[in-house]
Amino acid sequence: MKSDSMLREVKVEDAVGLVLAHDLTQIIPGQFKGRLFKKGHVIRAEDIPALLSIGKEHIYTMELQTGYLHEDEAALRMALAAQGPNVELTEPHEGKITLKSTIHGLAKIDKARIDAVNALDQVVMSTIKTGTVVKPGQALLATRVIPLVIEEERIRQAELAAAAGAPDAGPVAEVKPFRALRAGLITTGSEVFKGRIQDKFGPVVREKLAALGSEVIDQRLAPDESDVIVREIHRFLREDRADLILVTGGMSVDPDDRTPGAIKQAGAEIVSYGTPMLPGSMLLMGYLEGVPIMGLPGCVMHDPYTSFDVLLPRICAGERIVRPDITELGYGGLYNC
């Protein structure tokens, strides 16, 4: 029998009555991967064949020294350091704790602080991408340390890295709830206005808004005439008090593409006409008297994921879109287009 200050290695046959120091995992490809024995389990004689079948001829029992943490405790301290609003923790499982969303909302995860934690040796904070729309119960972030026991000082460093910039920086991981926005929809294009083709934009935009808990209060058709588009924009702003104004079609380079000009003419402050994401490169993002206004190019009607699908959840979560939000869409933003 070998022993060190924290862990005692015991032959399985001699371990009956002793307490297991960590979860033990079984993997049978194609059938099972999971916990066969839980940390704290008291070994019984009948467990011996199962332990030997997963390759455990020895097990660890543990006496923790001051200044060291068990993997479960370390994972818990890191999870608590990252936890923000609308996020709950799971029980430790094989040394891992998962932070899950309690609501349908927009996941916000601070990449800089995640990177700072992971730069420390032998600690793990693994996350989904910030800006993802999540459902209740969906995993956002998981914590784990690599060894079974770790110096408490390392975890203190991880906690400090997670708290950098506090309180202004906010939590490392949170989920922002969606607001119920009332959106006005203006559909441009002579072919739709004159009834030459059926509108295909309305149903797509309604469905995308409904999926985030918002609604299209009305859809109004406009010909390719700037003055008419401007009038409809002002009507949604002043008479209907819309929270969001969406203008579809007429966003590219043809002489009949009036939408970007009309949005400017209406008085909007333009954050960006054009995004470095494909599809969705011809999208316009602006604000008119504080109300977000967007010009939506034809691809929004056709492609399942465009720059509109990135920006709309942020707007519904109450964020104001600024120029860097647009700039960063280029890296990783080339989809099937």
Ligand SMILES: Nc1nc2c(c(=O)[nH]1)N[C@H]1C(S)=C(S)[C@@H](COP(=O)(O)OP(=O)(O)OC[C@H]3O[C@@H](n4cnc5c(N)ncnc54)[C@H](O)[C@@H]3O)O[C@H]1N2
């Ligand atoms: N030479 C260039 N061509 C294109 C460019 C470019 O930069 N240079 N950009 C491309 C991109 S990206 C997009 S996206 C498309 C579409 O831009 P528009 O928003 O201007 O779309 P329209 O010209 O108005 O229409 C295109 C197409 O879609 C049909 N449409 C439009 N609205 C509706 C509606 N409500 N219901 C059904 N169908 C609709 C329209 O009839 C046209 O067939 O431009 C690329 N080209």
Ligand code: MOO
């Ligand atoms: O605005 Mo267009 O998407 O890039 O096809």
